[in-house]
Amino acid sequence: MTGILYGAGVGPGDPELMTLKAVRLIRENEVIALPGPDARETVAYQIAVQALPELAEKNLLSVDMPMTHDKEEMNRNHQKAADIIEAYLKEGKNVVFLTLGDPTIYSTYLYVQKHILNRGYHTELVSGITSFCAAAARTGTSLVEWDEQLHILPAVHKLNSDLSLPGNYVLMKSGRKMQQVKEILKSSGRDVVMVENCGMANEHIYRSTDEIPDDAGYYSLIIAKELKGRHD
Template sequence: MTGIWYAVGVGPGDPELMTLKAVKRLRECDTLAVPHKDRDQCVAYKIAVQAVPELAEKKCICLPMPMTKDRDLLEQSHSEAVRRTEDCLRQGENVAFITLGDTTVYSTCLYIKERLDEKQYHTELINGIPSFCAAAARMGIPLVNGKEELHIIPASYQIEDALEQPGVKVLMKSGKKLSEVKRLLEKQGRDVKMVENCGMESEKIYGSIKEIPDEAGYYSLLIVRDGK
């Protein structure tokens, strides 16, 4: 009998924000899978092991997931991750693949799930608290209120058209484009707040566009409203 593959969202950074279900699946799994070449350097692992210390003693497979738009490199890494995961599932091991935030929002785990589903393995997604919900809570502001719409936008791509949508915009994955995104938002007179490394020890909160630096870490999230 083959094992079950779980994608487990560990939330944005604070281990206390992990769900009871996520903790239970991690405690019960036979094998832990981390999206990194080195378990101890994986941000998701550093979060999860604080809530589930016994993870340090579990069998672990490291599945490097390069941050690139190169289709060939992505295909190669995803195929290798599936191959190594299958080896465990065929032995009847339940595998928990940990991922930051929520498993359904821009998560690498979805590429693995799609391939395992095609091979008819049993897969499940375990939700985690999304970073944009945690960021709004850390700043003590509503994400959306009343009739406001919410738009989740990957800021590493073209965002001009998306910014014209009504309501609140969440810009994720700004990365190296932060300075460019900042200039555009400043020019448009937007009301912008940003949280860098939400829930982590290195967390920083910026209450206005003028406070936001031109460079920040990969885990930086902007909440954008029309100017007042």
Template sequence: MAGKLYGVGVGPGDPELLTLKALRLINEADVIMVPGEEVEESLAYKIVKDHIRDPHLRKIAAVSMPMTKDSKVLEANHRNAANEVEEYLDEDKTVAFLTLGDPTIYSTYIYVHKLVEKDGYNTEIISGITSFCAASARLNEGLVEKEQMLHVVPSSYGIEDALRLPGTRVLMKAGSKMPQIKQMLKETNGKIAMVENCGMENEKVYLSPEEIDERAGYYSLIIIKEAERLG
């Protein structure tokens, strides 16, 4: 009998935003898998490490997840990761695969999940607090109200059309193109703020496009709220 794979969302960075369910499954798992080249360098692992009971009693393994848009490289790495997971499942082990935020929102994990599920194994997704909800809370304000729409946009694929959408726009992982994005934000109407590394020790908050550091890191999230209509 094969084991079961859990894709566990660990939230955006603050260990106190881990859910009770995530913590329970992490501590019940035979194997904890984290994205990265080394376990200790994995951000997902850093979030949970102080909450793992008896880490010496379980296997903790890093899985290579390179940041690239090369589809062949991505497919090969996803397949390799799925194969590693399936080796443990074939030994009737429970695997908790950790991922930042929520596994259903632009998560590399979901590609591994789909491969393992397609191969006939038992899988389950454990939701985590999303980065854009955490960032909005950090800014101490709501994300959308009444009839307003919410648009979640991956910044690395171009945002020109998204900036013209009505409602609230969330630009995720904006760090890689920050100089270009900052210039476009200066020409965009509305209330604009950015949270870099939300919930982490090196968190920074910027309350206008002019304040944004063009060298901001990969985990930078921008919230653009539509200008309030008068009358």
């Protein structure tokens, strides 16, 4: 019998937002994979260990997949990550791979899962609370009402968007290109709220484009809402 790879979301930052299923899987399994060169320094570990101090005693796998736009290098990194995990699956050990938010939303884990599936192993996804749902809750903001549409964009890759479609927008991964993102937001005429480091000790909330600093951190999520009547 070979092991199972679980991709488990730990939520956006507040350890109380981890699901019971993610907590149970960590408790029941010894091999825990985390995305980074040092497992204990990853954000996912720092969130989860607050909910489960016993995580510190587990067999922690550091799965380093540096961010790059070189697709060949990216694929090599994902293959190496799959190699690390497969060694344990072959031995019949389950591996729980912890990832921020939900593993189905812009998660590097998904690339590793594809390689593992192609090698004939069984995998399972474990949903976590998404960053944009948590950010909306923290700011008391609805994401959509009635028949509104919701558009989710990785802002760093969509700097040519004018946010002109009807409905509301979520801009993820905004921090590295914040100056350009702010220009787009101002031109759009939308109501804007941003949460930086949602649920973490260094969380900050900004309630207008003018409030948002140009040097906002990587974990910055923006909700840009359509002004009522714009498309009525």
